[in-house]
Each structure stands twice: as C-alpha cells, then as structure tokens.
Amino acid sequence: MNHIKHPDLILQRCCHCNQKILTPRFSLRQVIVCPRCSSQLNDGRSWSLNRLSILSITLLMLSPIAFFQPLISIYLLGSQINANVIEGIRLINQQGDPFTASIVAFCAIAAPLLLPILILMLLIGRRINLNLRPILLVLAHMKEWVMLDVYLIALGIAAIKMQDYASVFVGHGLIAFITMSVLSLLILIHMNLDELWRKFYPIEDKEGQEKTLICTACHYTGSANQQGKCQRCHRPLQERSPHSLxxxxAALIAAMVLLLPANLMPISIFYLNGQRLEDTIYSGVVSLIDSGNWPIAIIVFIASILVPFVKIIIMILLLFSIHLNSNTNPVLRMKLLKFVSWIGRWSMLDLFVIALMMTLVNRDQLMSFTMGPAALYFGTAVILTILAVEWLDSRLIWDSYGKSKPAK
Ligand SMILES: [Zn+2]
Ligand SMILES: [Zn+2]
Structure with missing residues (x-):
C-alpha cells in the first residue's frame, strides 16, 4: 500500500526530543532513527492487522486453559495440589487483600486479555465504521502492563522454591500459558501503532503549517485544531505534557514512602507445624542464599530490591537535571529513561511468586503460606514507579539541555 510515488519529504517531529525531521517517504521495513536523540521513530517491524488478529484469536482460545488449568502441581503430604493463575488471585482476595489481588489480576489476566480483544475490535470496528481512536490510544499503553512473561519467570522460581518441600510436576495449563506469553510478546513487538494510525486516520500534510507540534498520544505532527486538540486522535495537543514534572x-515521592513499609514489614508468612516464620523482601533473599538457591536469590534481589531503588534514583536524577537545566549528555539521559521504563515491570516478580506459593502451600494446620502486609505497599509502589516513568515528558530533557547552552 505504501508505494513510493514521489521522492517528497515528510516533515515530522520526534516524539522523544521534539526535533524537526524531514524524512523521505519510508517503507515499513525501514528503520528510522532520530538524528538528535537516536530513538527509533520506525522500528521496521509491522505485521498486518490480519496477522495480529490471527494471533489474538489463538491467544484468546488458549486463555481458558492457561488460566484455569494447573500450571504446576506438587505432591505434598500425600495429596496433589495444583497452582493456577485464578486460584492464586482468589486466595489473595480471600485473605483480606482485594487490592493486591486486583493488581495481580490486572497484570496477569486483564491486560493480557485486553490486548487481543482490542486488536479484534480494531478488525471488526474498521468494517462497521466504529470510532477506533480510543482503542488505538489504549493499545499504546499495553506494553507495560501485559506481564505474562514476568509471571512465567515467577512460576519457575516458585517451582524451584517448592522443590525443597515436595516433588513438582508440570501441569496441563503450562504449555498453553507459555504459548500465550510468546504470542503476546510477538504481538507487542510487531504491532506498529503509528502505521495503524496512518492507515485508519490518514491526514494529508498541508504545506506551510506554522506551528507544528507532535502529539504524544498518536505521534501525529501538525497544528492543533480550533479546540486545541490533535487533528487525528482528538486528544489535547500541547507544547509539553501539562504538569509532567x-x-x-508526586508518583515518585509516594513510591518512596511506600517502599519503606514494603521493605520493613513481612511480605510473606509461612506456618510450619504451628511455627510462624515471617520474611521481609530482604530476609527472603537471605534465606534463599542460605538454602543454596543462588541464581534465584540473585533474580529476586535484582527484581525486588535493586530495580525499584535504581529506578527511583535514576528518575530523581533525571528530574533534577531538568530542574537545574543540566547540560549532561541528553542522549545518555534518554537512554536511562528508556532503561527504567524497560526494567520497571520486572519488579512485579516477587508478588507473582507469592501468589503462586499461596496456592501451592496451603495445608491449613500443618503448613501454610500467606501474603504479609508489605505486599500491598510493594505492589502499589511498583505501579507508581511505572506511572512516574510514563508521566515524564522526555522532551523536557532536551528543553533543559537547550537552556543550559550559551545563547547564540
Ligand atoms: Zn529525537
Ligand atoms: Zn494525536
């Protein structure tokens, strides 16, 4: 469909650094990199909506098996116990923490199901002329929240942890679950939202548009309409995201405050023969080291302790660099921002491990495993840090860099 007609140039702005770029009409296979901030404006990946829909249908068909069938089973004290996604969430909810249960349910069930449903809505909505804008706008935010891959790693950790107490077996749902996480990753990698926007809502470039702004929601470069909104997605079009800093x-400070109880209070409570053993995040890592599970101790340490703190420190440094008009290499700062947005979701790992352990170790009097009060604080802190990264308008980094340079 994108035949090269004229070798004319398209004016667009980079949504990361606001640089004006004149690009020749490019094919979808080409990688377009911003010369100023080296962000990819087109990553060369684009699967057709039909192909994405086929993957989405497969994903949806697998979901009942993946969510309801046992992922792993153990034989403990003579009986078989199965762990599945739904059961873990039901148990967290039952033990008096519906909010933590909804965090896990959202990241492990709701978001992974929403992704294929939205893609199928695009396919059907296009035929019956629905307004596809809200669907495309929500799809832009799915990447952070579909956490099937994180859940899969959590499953591995829970299985290895359980090996100390019982023999662990692969359940029927596991293959379906692994396939679902691979499919959701493929969809997220190969879905080219910019191209979908161009295809569903093409806007012809008018010559001589004075004030060109880039829309952060749909990446359209142009001027605002009379209501000050983006011509394509109808979201408010502003110079910079309002109140970004x-x-x-606010999100960072709240996350820092919540990380205190999250690290000081017990995150898991283990009852063994009437004895109550409490573990904080840190003591959990220490006991993993004591039991010789080095690799898992390192993974849990990185995901639950290192990542949240490193993320907050990097974000604070970035915020100060913007406030103080720092002239530190902005490309480096952009890389840091992308790094924190990439690592953020992995912090949910420990919460998923606990949810799985709760389903597996539940033998009332003899042995049981429940979630401690820290889990709620930890889950909320992780969500707040993900939001903090999303709310920071990266163009501010370039503005502050511009200000720090001597006036010409
Ligand atoms: Zn750029
Ligand atoms: Zn827009």
Missing part, C-alpha cells in the same frame, strides 16, 4: 514527582 509535578505528576512524576
């Missing part, structure tokens, strides 16, 4: 600070 204030919102990022």
């Amino acid at each position: 204030q919102k990022t600070w």
Whole structure:
C-alpha cells in the first residue's frame, strides 16, 4: 500500500526530543532513527492487522486453559495440589487483600486479555465504521502492563522454591500459558501503532503549517485544531505534557514512602507445624542464599530490591537535571529513561511468586503460606514507579539541555 510515488519529504517531529525531521517517504521495513536523540521513530517491524488478529484469536482460545488449568502441581503430604493463575488471585482476595489481588489480576489476566480483544475490535470496528481512536490510544499503553512473561519467570522460581518441600510436576495449563506469553510478546513487538494510525486516520500534510507540534498520544505532527486538540486522535495537543514534572514527582515521592513499609514489614508468612516464620523482601533473599538457591536469590534481589531503588534514583536524577537545566549528555539521559521504563515491570516478580506459593502451600494446620502486609505497599509502589516513568515528558530533557547552552 505504501508505494513510493514521489521522492517528497515528510516533515515530522520526534516524539522523544521534539526535533524537526524531514524524512523521505519510508517503507515499513525501514528503520528510522532520530538524528538528535537516536530513538527509533520506525522500528521496521509491522505485521498486518490480519496477522495480529490471527494471533489474538489463538491467544484468546488458549486463555481458558492457561488460566484455569494447573500450571504446576506438587505432591505434598500425600495429596496433589495444583497452582493456577485464578486460584492464586482468589486466595489473595480471600485473605483480606482485594487490592493486591486486583493488581495481580490486572497484570496477569486483564491486560493480557485486553490486548487481543482490542486488536479484534480494531478488525471488526474498521468494517462497521466504529470510532477506533480510543482503542488505538489504549493499545499504546499495553506494553507495560501485559506481564505474562514476568509471571512465567515467577512460576519457575516458585517451582524451584517448592522443590525443597515436595516433588513438582508440570501441569496441563503450562504449555498453553507459555504459548500465550510468546504470542503476546510477538504481538507487542510487531504491532506498529503509528502505521495503524496512518492507515485508519490518514491526514494529508498541508504545506506551510506554522506551528507544528507532535502529539504524544498518536505521534501525529501538525497544528492543533480550533479546540486545541490533535487533528487525528482528538486528544489535547500541547507544547509539553501539562504538569509532567509535578505528576512524576508526586508518583515518585509516594513510591518512596511506600517502599519503606514494603521493605520493613513481612511480605510473606509461612506456618510450619504451628511455627510462624515471617520474611521481609530482604530476609527472603537471605534465606534463599542460605538454602543454596543462588541464581534465584540473585533474580529476586535484582527484581525486588535493586530495580525499584535504581529506578527511583535514576528518575530523581533525571528530574533534577531538568530542574537545574543540566547540560549532561541528553542522549545518555534518554537512554536511562528508556532503561527504567524497560526494567520497571520486572519488579512485579516477587508478588507473582507469592501468589503462586499461596496456592501451592496451603495445608491449613500443618503448613501454610500467606501474603504479609508489605505486599500491598510493594505492589502499589511498583505501579507508581511505572506511572512516574510514563508521566515524564522526555522532551523536557532536551528543553533543559537547550537552556543550559550559551545563547547564540
Ligand atoms: Zn529525537
Ligand atoms: Zn494525536
């Protein structure tokens, strides 16, 4: 469909650094990199909506098996216990923490199901002329929240942890679950939202548009309409995201406050023969080291302790660099911002491990495993840090860099 007609140039702005770029009409296979901030404006990956829909249908068909069938089973004290996604969430909810249960349910069930449903809505909505804008806008935010891969690693950790107490077996649902996580990753990697926007809502470039702004929601470069909104997605079009710094600070400070109880209070409570053993995040790592599970101790340490703190420190440094108009290499700062947005979701790992352990170790009097109060604080802190990264308008980094340079 994108035949090269004229070798004319398209004016667009980079949504990461606001640089004006004149690109020749490019094919979808080409990688377009911003010369200023080296972000990819087109990553050369684009699967057709039909192909994405086929993957989505497969994903949806697998979901009942993946969510309801046992992922792993153990033989403990003579009986078989199965762990599945739904059961883990039901148990967290039952033990009096519906909010933590909804965090796990959202990341492990709701978001992974929403992704294929939205893609199928695009396919059907196009035929019956629905307004596809809200669907495309939500799809842009799915990447952070579909956490099937994180859950899969958590499953491996729970299985290895359980090997100390019982023999662990692969359940029927596991193959379906692994396939689902691979499919959701493929969809997220190969879905080219910019191209879908161009295809469903093409806007012809008018010559001589004075004030060109880039829309952060749909990446359209142009001027605002009379209501000050983006011509394509109808979201407010502003120079910079309003209150970006204030919102990022608020989320970060709240996350820092929550990380205190999250690290000081017990995150898991284990009853063994009437004895109550409490573990904080840190003591959990230490006991993993004591039992010789080095690799898992390292993974849990990185995901639950290192990542949240490193993320907060990097975000604070970035915020200060913007406030102080720092002239530190902005490309490096952009890389740091992308790094924190990439690592953020892995912090959910420990919460998923606990949810799985709760289903597996549940023998009332003899042995049981429940979630401690820290889990709620930890889950909320992780979500707040993900939001903080999302709320920071990266163009501010370039503005502050511009200000720090001597006036010409
Ligand atoms: Zn750029
Ligand atoms: Zn827009």
